[in-house]
Amino acid sequence: MPLPPRGTGRIVHGRSNLYGYGVGILMIEGYFPRLPGAIGNATTFPFPVLHRIVKGATSAVTVRELSALPPDSDEYRAAVAPWIAGAQALEEDGVKAITTSCGFSAIFQRELAAAVNIPVFASSLLLAPLISRMLKPGRLVGVISADGGSLGPRHLIGAGVDPASIAVVGLEGCPHFEETTYADHHDLNIDLLEAEVVSVATRMVDDDPRIGAVLLECSLLPPFAAAVQAAVRLPVFDFTHLVNMVQGAVVRQPFNGFL
Template sequence: MQGVARGGKAVYGAALGILMLEARFPRIPGDMGNGETWPFPVLFRVVRGASPEKVVLQGACGLLPDFIAAAQDLVALGAEAITTNCGFLSLFQAEMAEAVGVPVATSSLMQVPWVQATLPPGKRVGVVTVSRGSLTEAHLRAAGVPLDTPVEGTEDGREFFRVLIRAEKEDMDVGLAEQDILEAGERLVTRHPEVGAIVLECTNMPPYAAALRERIGLPVYDIYSMIAWFHAGLRPRRFAAP
């Protein structure tokens, strides 16, 4: 081995930093907060006091300084880009991008304009979110999402919302959680037949994306698809010389 090794970081080999909400529900494979979800190393940082209920149902009120500080800590450790594990944090996109000095992608919702550009005329992107009633115009506007985008939520389901947002228990019936996602997706395309693709807002929904794709027969995008793209720019693939 030859050459000069360059320093300046505390941790090496993990380009992406993930800001985590403080929660105790199970993070199954595919969940953003499960380290085995990612095919590359990541750095996690829990933002203390940022519960899902406070972020989703209370608009993340007063939490911006905590997220900025946590993101700056991850950058100091060695992160070259920052993301978060709640789509509702689109509210902080502009402020965090300005404060941390590296690329920032706060929300899966940021994919909506990209996906829309791929669809044929007359088709639109629809969104499945954990809480339709809490997803405001401010959240959509901050992520560049048209305000008339069709949206469906999981508030009326039997498992997903009450475990993740209400924290009614620490265990989760995965089958029931999946059914909540499938039913929300079906309601979305039934009410809005013009929907040609779905973006999942919630970062806990990727474990169910394949099942939803099979059920509705439309492309489904989530935080995993977005971060795979995001990370690809941080570590472009090296191809063998011809």
């Protein structure tokens, strides 16, 4: 076969050291295990994802401390700055969309989206308006949060969530979840943590019959989604649905079939 003339044929242009990543994930800093299904475990997804740790952004800081800072304060801006820098670095690495490993990142959804030129979906809470529209009027989205007491109006505004459309319960008071997530214990008892999550979900649905679907806000909870659904018999949504949806949008595949 003769060589094509120089400057013709199929040509690709480089712009990064890394290739083949659709979604980049900004990770809170924590060294507890991430089970398959958790967003911090790369085997959760059937496609490559690019993780980047945000140094200093622990679970306690992101979930419990950040929302207590005034949004116009120097302390808040300093806390959000490494997230913004991480998002910009992921964009430079060539990802096509960016998410995080914490639903509480909804509080700075707008800051992250403004800092880059690719889509940002910082929080699983972005699913809540969609789920709400699926339900019969008067039904609620039951949100299981890492900390219900810390999930406030600024998070909901960041995700575009109508507070009247959701019912929130938190995992505060669940000893194993607390010691794993906030104390960063490196040993995780899968059965114990699953029992805590299922217990919270069951109590939430029993207490409020208006709940028509469940949203697992925390990215550590998807490994227990099947057990939650078996217990409450409702649709159960989580962070992995959002990542898979965005991956499908930014890395479209041709349909295969026949007429």
